[in-house]
Amino acid sequence: MTTSTASPSSNVGAEGQLTDDQRQVLRDWLTDQLTIQRERVQQATIDFEALADSDSAVDRELGREELDAALEAVVELQDALQRLEAGKYGVCVDCGKAIPFERMEAIPEADRCIGCAAAW
Incomplete structure (x- = not known):
């Protein structure tokens, strides 16, 4: 994650709202991670297609799981960016x-508070 000179958690706005600096730090991180995960999807697709003729069902299953995980990560990051742009980022669904902010900093794509995530 990109770091700023000031501690992001030290300048949280009123009522837990993100400051502009915090929003930018998170936007940059989410965008960077989205690029990385899209590249991971491309590589996982290539790897999975190469396993199509494999005699090993285990290898094919592992390839499918890697591709599914990469696709899920892309969707979660896209959703987080959409929430950020819509002003709904950082609000438990x-x-x-x-x-x-400390949770958003640790897991920027999180869409639930700790209590709701634990119950989910």
């Missing part, structure tokens, strides 16, 4: 409360 279940309870509607603000997700602490």
Whole structure:
């Protein structure tokens, strides 16, 4: 994740809202991760297609799992960027409360607060 000179958690705005600096740090990180995951999807697709003729069902299954994980990561990151642009980023999709910046910093694609994530 990109780091700023000031501690992002030290300048959280009122009511848990993200500051412009925090929003930019998270946007940059999400965008970087999206690029990485898209490259991972491309490589996993190539690898999976190469396994199509493999006699090993285990290898094919592992290849499919890698591709599925990469695709899921892309979707989660795209969703997080959409929430960020729509002004809904950092708000729990279940309870509607603000997700602490520390959680967003640790798991930027998180869409649930810790309590709701644990219950989910």
